[in-house]
Amino acid sequence: MSIDFIEALSTDNLTAIKTSPKTDVHCHAFFSARRESVEGWLGHPLTKPPLKMKGVEGMMAYADAILAPHIKHREGFEFVAVSAMNDAIQDGVVMLEMSFDIRLAEFYPNGITELCAFIEALIKRYKTQADLRPEFGFSRGCADDPKLMNLAHEAVELGFFQSIDLYSRQEVCPPEVMKPLFTKARAAGMKLKAHVGEFEDAEEIRRTVEVLDLDEVQHGIAAVESVEVMRWLSENQIQLNVCPTSNVMLDGVSDLASHPIRILFDNGVPVTINTDDLMIFGQSVSEEYRNLYRSGVFSAQELEDIRCASLATVGAR
Numbered sequence: 001m002s003i004d005f006i007e008a009l010s011t012d013n014l015t016a017i018k019t020s021p022k023t024d025v026h027c028h029a030f031f032s033a034r035r036e037s038v039e040g041w042l043g044h045p046l047t048k049p050p051l052k053m054k055g056v057e058g059m060m061a062y063a064d065a066i067l068a069p070h071i072k073h074r075e076g077f078e079f080v081a082v083s084a085m086n087d088a089i090q091d092g093v094v095m096l097e098m099s100f101d102i103r104l105a106e107f108y109p110n111g112i113t114e115l116c117a118f119i120e121a122l123i124k125r126y127k128t129q130a131d132l133r134p135e136f137g138f139s140r141g142c143a144d145d146p147k148l149m150n151l152a153h154e155a156v157e158l159g160f161f162q163s164i165d166l167y168s169r170q171e172v173c174p175p176e177v178m179k180p181l182f183t184k185a186r187a188a189g190m191k192l193k194a195h196v197g198e199f200e201d202a203e204e205i206r207r208t209v210e211v212l213d214l215d216e217v218q219h220g221i222a223a224v225e226s227v228e229v230m231r232w233l234s235e236n237q238i239q240l241n242v243c244p245t246s247n248v249m250l251d252g253v254s255d256l257a258s259h260p261i262r263i264l265f266d267n268g269v270p271v272t273i274n275t276d277d278l279m280i281f282g283q284s285v286s287e288e289y290r291n292l293y294r295s296g297v298f299s300a301q302e303l304e305d306i307r308c309a310s311l312a313t314v315g316a317r
């Protein structure tokens, strides 16, 4: 007999936690599979990431040295994407907004249309088990490359992607630079997201949301620094798609027990719980829920409320 999510959490039954439907609305396709899946494919182990890395730069130093050489090509990317769907389904994830970086098009002779054809086939292959909603990802570091910016506009015009996500270091590209692309994405009916406030600056979160007319923020945990910004996010129902283990490992947060998601939640900010880069951070959505319960951040009932709200927001079954 199946047991409910609250009982599964309070009895620390991970198998039962996995059977409850969940969403993952902050995950990047390139690092979205379990590292163990890649190791199985390669036939050898990969060096684990350090428990603490210095921000996104520290993470990329690890990823570039250890992971990228094995997967930075079409075959590797496609293996990871298929594995990610299997890993998510095993974890009880029924809806994913997975971001596909524009640079992945470089793996395909026919560029973005061929990348979209692959994603389309992936959606079809798994549609009875999980609803994969393709998200188009753009790194701020690519904003000064006219070729990639043109490609980004082309990607929006295709009408294939349902949402857009902007990421990497805030300081290399002010949100105003991305305004034309986001305006076009808005007109195309896409959901608008950006990474901001992963490490600092609550005001920058509000500014980015206002400039780009964001629907949701990836991370946004620095909002905790300002009661006013939290109130503003709550009033405008701007959802923060939080990835707890990512925040701890990249040292935006010292440990899980002191994760600001508790204060954000208490201030009425809508939050969801997500993986970010499963290959690096190693915790599935179910494990993230379990960790938040075990570390005393939330009660089982509160995690149930977050889980149900995340499903309702996206209209998942």
Ligand SMILES: [Zn+2]
Pocket: 026, 028, 167, 195, 218, 276
């Ligand atoms: Zn992210």
